[in-house]
Amino acid sequence: MTADPPRLRADARRNVEGIRLAALDVFRANGLNSPLDEVARAAGVSKGTIYHRFGGRQGLIDAVVEELVAERIKGIITAVSAIEDPVERFESYLRQIWLLQYDEPAANDVLLRSLPGSEPVAALCEHANEVAGNLLGDAQATGVIRDDVTAEDVYLLIWERGIIARSCAQQPRDGYRRRLEYTLRGLRSTAC
């Protein structure tokens, strides 16, 4: 069953790992659309090697996306599901996702689905959305969150943050956080 073992040569193994690490660095800094030449340079290999080893950008992303963002998104989902209060749970989820988007440009490329090809990415995205929908429903049941907010609204709120975070790395983090609270406040029912 373990039909994998065409075992790579030593230099190839070294390069695969080096490229993975370089890709993590570069993608973290500039998102998943960074030029592959840059990754190659950072890894000390030539561009051709990346294509040879990973088949192109898509394959390279698949190889790092787990470590880059999937784990963090899953971590957020796990963390908030331990919260008792449905409203707090919902708001905490949004807060954390929004901050992840600020801190990790690559997360946006995942959440914005700007990479149609990657299967694991699509699945993760799907899952996160479903979770968000459930959190919203629970929070609305308490009456604290407006009931005209839809799951799509939540998706778009995240999507919007992604666009924004991607377009400006310079916005100070504090102000960004403060404004997130305004947005959350706007989702609450008007009847105090």
Add this chain to the structure above:
Amino acid sequence: MTADPPRLRADARRNVEGIRLAALDVFRANGLNSPLDEVARAAGVSKGTIYHRFGGRQGLIDAVVEELVAERIKGIITAVSAIEDPVERFESYLRQIWLLQYDEPAANDVLLRSLPGSEPVAALCEHANEVAGNLLGDAQATGVIRDDVTAEDVYLLIWERGIIARSCAQQPRDGYRRRLEYTLRGLRSTAC
């Protein structure tokens, strides 16, 4: 004093006007960063003519920005200043600017200052900001708008909408408007 009259030749005058019109169309549809080749094609001239007549993108923008967005922004400012209630005035201003951004991608290129060179654009932008700051102050004085909102927050709220509107032309207008109201609600004081 009127030292202008090196009077253009007939074909040149025709082209200048044709290019202006084409630029209005193309810029309206795709923003101020549209390829100049596209403008040229729409005007039925060659790219070189645009460079020759307007000196490049910057000059072309200067030639159309007034008609394209300046008038509309000024119109909004005039319209809201007739509103009595300071809160309504402030919120109405934001609503209208946000809708302008939705309807006119080019407005964003102005408001986002993505065109460092253009002097009239910069002035307009400056002025709009100042107005927004005043409207905010008046609205806060009533106690209805949170007093921790800063003029920069307002600038950024507009900026953010610009980024968003620019990135997705497909968002249905109704949903967009509805979500604007959430945002406005988030700026009101929590003490109902």
Add this chain to the structure above:
DNA sequence: AGGGTTCTTGACCATGACGTCAAGTAATGC
């Protein structure tokens, strides 16, 4: 009508990215 001037053209260069592949280089197994 035709000569002198103004204007336009589109081929051209440059940049920066993606992706490919023949030829050269390095590890491995014997």
Add this chain to the structure above:
DNA sequence: GCATTACTTGACGTCATGGTCAAGAACCCT
């Protein structure tokens, strides 16, 4: 240690954009 195979390289082709300019076309005046 050397032949064989796996691996890497970097120059090359391509595309899309911004911008330039010599040569040819259009206009205007007399």
